[in-house]
Amino acid sequence: MPNSSIKNEAQYEALRDKGYSKEKAARIANTPDAGKKGGEAKPYEEWTKDELYNQAQNVGISGRSKMDKSQLIDALRNH
Known part of the structure; x- marks a missing residue:
């Protein structure tokens, strides 16, 4: 189904x-x-911080509001 x-x-x-x-x-x-x-x-490095934040929100990464761009990239790759 x-x-x-x-x-x-x-x-x-x-x-x-x-x-x-x-x-x-x-x-x-x-x-x-x-x-x-x-x-x-496109690779995460080419995304804006807002795009990365929205993607992190979509996949349920907690603590994203305190992350900088590189931390968001790491969190997305390791989630």
Whole structure:
């Protein structure tokens, strides 16, 4: 049964098949540009602090309001 909260259901199912947890697979499948191929999604270093903050908020990183840009990047990569 499709989950309406998952933006990219095929990617979600593929990640689940690879052994990813439901939470991590959903987070990846719901990330804008996550499914783009060929390096089209720009690296975090090219994002503005506001973009990084919003992404951190989307994935539920706590303490983000006190983080600078490099801390946000590290938190997003390690979440």
